[in-house]
Amino acid sequence: MKLTSRIITTDRTPVFAGDHALASVDKLISSLHLGRDGIFVLVDKNTKQHCLPLAVQKSVHLAGAVILEIDGGEASKSLLTAERLWKDLLAAGAGRRSLLVNLGGGVVSDLGGFVAAGYKRGIGYINIPTSLMGQADAAIGGKTSVNLGPVKNQVGFFYPAKGVFIFPGFQTTLSxxxxxxxxxxxxxxxxxxxxxxxxxxxxxxxxxxxxxxxxxxxxxxxxxxxxxxxxxxxxxxxxxxxxxxxxxxxxxxxxxxxxxxxxxxxxxxxxxxxxxxxxxxxxxxxxxxxxxxxxxxxxxxxxxxxxxxxxxxxxxxxxxxxxxxxxxxxxxxxxxxxxxxxxxxxxxxxxxxxxxxxxxxxxxxxxxxxxx
Ligand SMILES: NC(=O)c1ccc[n+]([C@@H]2O[C@H](COP(=O)([O-])OP(=O)(O)OC[C@H]3O[C@@H](n4cnc5c(N)ncnc54)[C@H](O)[C@@H]3O)[C@@H](O)[C@H]2O)c1
CATH class of the missing domain: 1.20.1090.10 (Dehydroquinate synthase-like - alpha domain)
Structure with missing residues (x-):
C-alpha cells in the first residue's frame, strides 16, 4: 500500500500523510488563518540540520518563521525547558494568534504541544513529526506533556494540534x-x-x-x-x-x-x-x-x-x-x-x-x- 497525501478527517485534527504531506502545510496555515501574530518553529539540533531545510523549502510560511531550538533527548521534556521557551516566545513578541510548529520527534511534539497549551492560555500548534516514533504515534492525538523529575509525562494537557503532517522521507536520516x-x-x-x-x-x-x-x-x-x-x-x-x-x-x-x-x-x-x-x-x-x-x-x-x-x-x-x-x-x-x-x-x-x-x-x- 502506498501512503498518498490525503486527509484523514477527524473531528479535531486533520492528519496529512505521504510524500506530498509537506505541500499541505501552507494550505492549512492559510485556510485557517493561523499564525497571524507570528510563526515559530521548534527544532532540536538534529531536526534543524536534517529536516528544517526541506520544511522551509516546501513552505513559504515556515521560511519566514522564527526558529526556536532545544537540546535533543528526553531531558528536554521538562518544565525548565518549557519555561525557557515561554520566555523566548514572550521576548519575540508572540501573541495569542501565534502558531508553534513542532518539527521533530516525540520530545519536540510533546514539549511543543505543552508549551503551546500553556502560553497565554493556549496558542495554535501543528506537528511535523520527523522520527518514526513521532510519525507512528507521538504527534497524533493531542497528548502533550513534560516529565516531572524521573517520572514520565506527569504534567500535561489534552490539547489537539491544528494539523499533523507526516512525511515518511524524514526517516532516512534517523539513527x-x-x-x-x-x-x-x-x-x-x-x-x-x-x-x-x-x-x-x-x-x-x-x-x-x-x-x-x-x-x-x-x-x-x-x-x-x-x-x-x-x-x-x-x-x-x-x-x-x-x-x-x-x-x-x-x-x-x-x-x-x-x-x-x-x-x-x-x-x-x-x-x-x-x-x-x-x-x-x-x-x-x-x-x-x-x-x-x-x-x-x-x-x-x-x-x-x-x-x-x-x-x-x-x-x-x-x-x-x-x-x-x-x-x-x-x-x-x-x-x-x-x-x-x-x-x-x-x-x-x-x-x-x-x-x-x-x-x-x-x-x-x-x-x-x-x-x-
Ligand atoms: N504524546 C504521545 O502520545 C506520545 C506517544 C509516544 C511517545 N511519546 C513520547 O515521545 C518521546 C520519544 O519520541 P522520539 O523517539 O521521537 O524521541 P526524540 O524526539 O528524542 O527523537 C529521537 C532522536 O532522533 C532525532 N531525530 C528526530 N528526527 C530525526 C530525523 N529525521 N533525522 C535525524 N535525527 C532525527 C532527535 O533529534 C533525537 O535525537 C518520548 O518522550 C515519549 O514519551 C509521546
Whole structure:
C-alpha cells in the first residue's frame, strides 16, 4: 500500500500523510488563518540540520518563521525547558494568534504541544513529526506533556494540534537506534489492533523488518496502520476515558523502566526499547490474567527479545520499578492497572495485577527463555 497525501478527517485534527504531506502545510496555515501574530518553529539540533531545510523549502510560511531550538533527548521534556521557551516566545513578541510548529520527534511534539497549551492560555500548534516514533504515534492525538523529575509525562494537557503532517522521507536520516525505538510503537499498533498484520510481521525477523527502506511498501503499510489505528482510537476517546487505554499496551512497566533507566549512573533506555520491554511483561501477564494462548505469548516474546536490547535490572531494584509504576495514570484505588490482550487484536483494559504478578513478569523479562 502506498501512503498518498490525503486527509484523514477527524473531528479535531486533520492528519496529512505521504510524500506530498509537506505541500499541505501552507494550505492549512492559510485556510485557517493561523499564525497571524507570528510563526515559530521548534527544532532540536538534529531536526534543524536534517529536516528544517526541506520544511522551509516546501513552505513559504515556515521560511519566514522564527526558529526556536532545544537540546535533543528526553531531558528536554521538562518544565525548565518549557519555561525557557515561554520566555523566548514572550521576548519575540508572540501573541495569542501565534502558531508553534513542532518539527521533530516525540520530545519536540510533546514539549511543543505543552508549551503551546500553556502560553497565554493556549496558542495554535501543528506537528511535523520527523522520527518514526513521532510519525507512528507521538504527534497524533493531542497528548502533550513534560516529565516531572524521573517520572514520565506527569504534567500535561489534552490539547489537539491544528494539523499533523507526516512525511515518511524524514526517516532516512534517523539513527538505527531511533528507528528501532519507533518500530516498537508500530508493532504495538498491530498487536493490539490488527492481528492479521501482526501475523505478517512475524514472518520477518526484526532485523529484516528494520532493514526495509522507509519507502518499502510493507514499511509504509505498517506506518499507515499505526496512524489509522491511533487516529481512530483518539477520535472515539480523546480524553482516555476507556478505549484510548488500548494504546498503553506495554507502557505501564515500560514507562517505569524508562524512568528507572534515566537515573544518574544508569544507561538511559529509549522510549521504544522500554515499551518493547513492557510488551514482553504485558504478554506474560496476558497469558496469566486474560488467557492469551501460550503459543501467542511465546511468539510475541521471542520476536521482541530478538529485536530489542535487553535491560538488566538487579533484583534489589525491582521495588524501585514498582514504586515508579505507582505513578501510572491508569491506576485507581491504589491498584496498578494494565492494558493486556486476550489475543492479538483483542485488547483488554483496566486489568488490575498484584505486585507479586508484576514482579514475576519482570523476572520473565530478565529471563525470557524460561517462559513457555
Ligand atoms: N504524546 C504521545 O502520545 C506520545 C506517544 C509516544 C511517545 N511519546 C513520547 O515521545 C518521546 C520519544 O519520541 P522520539 O523517539 O521521537 O524521541 P526524540 O524526539 O528524542 O527523537 C529521537 C532522536 O532522533 C532525532 N531525530 C528526530 N528526527 C530525526 C530525523 N529525521 N533525522 C535525524 N535525527 C532525527 C532527535 O533529534 C533525537 O535525537 C518520548 O518522550 C515519549 O514519551 C509521546
Amino acid at each position: 538505527c537506534d531511533h528507528l528501532r525505538s519507533g518500530m516498537a510503537e508500530i508493532i504495538k499498533s498491530a498487536i493490539v489492533g490488527n492481528a492479521r498484520l501482526w501475523k505478517r510481521i512475524l514472518v520477518y525477523s526484526p532485523a529484516d523488518l528494520l532493514g526495509l527502506a522507509p519507502e518499502h511498501p510493507f514499511r509504509l503499510e505498517l506506518l499507515a496502520n499505526a496512524i489509522r489505528f491511533k487516529n481512530e482510537v483518539v477520535v472515539k476517546d480523546f480524553r482516555e476515558q476507556k478505549l484510548r487505554k488500548v494504546l498503553n499496551f506495554g507502557h505501564t512497566i515500560g514507562h517505569a523502566l524508562e524512568a528507572y533507566s534515566q537515573a544518574e549512573g544508569r544507561n538511559p533506555m529509549l522510549h521504544g526499547d522500554a515499551v518493547a520491554a513492557g510488551m514482553v511483561c504485558a504478554a506474560f501477564l496476558s497469558n496469566r490474567k486474560t488467557d492469551l494462548p501460550t503459543g501467542e505469548m511465546v511468539a510475541l516474546i521471542s520476536w521482541i527479545t530478538a529485536g530489542f536490547p535487553s535491560y538488566p535490572v538487579p533484583g534489589s531494584d525491582l521495588q524501585t520499578i514498582m514504586e515508579l509504576m505507582k505513578h501510572d495514570k491508569k491506576n485507581t484505588a491504589g491498584q496498578i492497572r494494565f492494558t493486556l490482550i486476550s489475543k492479538p487484536g483483542i485488547p483488554r483494559v483496566d486489568i488490575a495485577c498484584d505486585p507479586s504478578e508484576i514482579i514475576e513478569a519482570l523476572a520473565c523479562y530478565q529471563e525470557p527463555r524460561q517462559v513457555g
